[in-house]
Amino acid sequence: MHDQEPSAPLRTVATSHTLPKSREARKKLIVALDFPTAPAALALLDRLEGSCEWFKVGLELYLNAGNGIVETILSRGHSVFLDLKLHDIPNTVGGAIRSVAPLGITMLTVHAFGGPAMLTAASDAAASSPNPLTLLAVTVLTSMDNFQLESIGITETPANQVLRLATVAQACGIPGFVCSPQEAAQLRARFPQNTIVSPGIRPSGAAKGDQARIATPANALAAGADYLVVGRPITQAADPAAAARAILDEMSVGLAEAD
Numbered sequence: 001m002h003d004q005e006p007s008a009p010l011r012t013v014a015t016s017h018t019l020p021k022s023r024e025a026r027k028k029l030i031v032a033l034d035f036p037t038a039p040a041a042l043a044l045l046d047r048l049e050g051s052c053e054w055f056k057v058g059l060e061l062y063l064n065a066g067n068g069i070v071e072t073i074l075s076r077g078h079s080v081f082l083d084l085k086l087h088d089i090p091n092t093v094g095g096a097i098r099s100v101a102p103l104g105i106t107m108l109t110v111h112a113f114g115g116p117a118m119l120t121a122a123s124d125a126a127a128s129s130p131n132p133l134t135l136l137a138v139t140v141l142t143s144m145d146n147f148q149l150e151s152i153g154i155t156e157t158p159a160n161q162v163l164r165l166a167t168v169a170q171a172c173g174i175p176g177f178v179c180s181p182q183e184a185a186q187l188r189a190r191f192p193q194n195t196i197v198s199p200g201i202r203p204s205g206a207a208k209g210d211q212a213r214i215a216t217p218a219n220a221l222a223a224g225a226d227y228l229v230v231g232r233p234i235t236q237a238a239d240p241a242a243a244a245r246a247i248l249d250e251m252s253v254g255l256a257e258a259d
């Protein structure tokens, strides 16, 4: 469904077996900077300096702090996942991608629910990016359970709906997916070369909050996720750096066991 090169998947970096496990874990952890202002986000960034190298900027922060916060995080040498979950008509989504691509972000989300025309326009726009940009198709939000899906007329299970949306997105040239860790194994089996990013990560005993489909960091990696997105278990912890280190330690052990 696309006539240009799709944007590159990030699997090569994420699955490197030459790195020490602690280093590999750091390359797979993305901290969600869900804060209302740039100073609040940068205060957390300061505390995680040296521990974490990937940060996700979502709607809350981006709508307040704009491209400036993205540029600041990039200027500190970190990678940025811009989680805008674009969902609009094809022309608008393509234009939005062309607007943010020059920033130098590494990953950007679109909603797979936008359908083939929108996903193809997104893929084409990413292919013309001046920097390598991996598009991720958001499948079924990790906050949704069967009841939430049924309420909007979707009678499929979350797992089936994730597979359906990922299949459409992949056919349109989108190289990565966002899904819960509970669907990571089925997507990994079906799409071995695609990038899988999983939010809904909760260390044992952590508050679930509004997330419905969750797993621990080790189980998410074992299921085949390339990247884990973690927000509140780190950002709301009394000691965010210690919380991040504990998650990284669990990830390192999980990666070692998988070898």
Ligand SMILES: O=c1ccn([C@@H]2O[C@H](COP(=O)(O)O)[C@@H](O)[C@H]2O)c(=O)[nH]1
Residues within 6 Å of the ligand: 032, 034, 058, 138, 140, 141, 142, 143, 178, 179, 199, 200, 201, 209, 211, 229, 230, 231, 232, 233
């Ligand atoms: O399906 C999705 C897609 C995106 N997210 C985002 O990930 C983080 C998760 O934060 P937690 O505090 O660890 O729950 C957040 O920024 C979401 O916007 C998601 O959770 N689920």
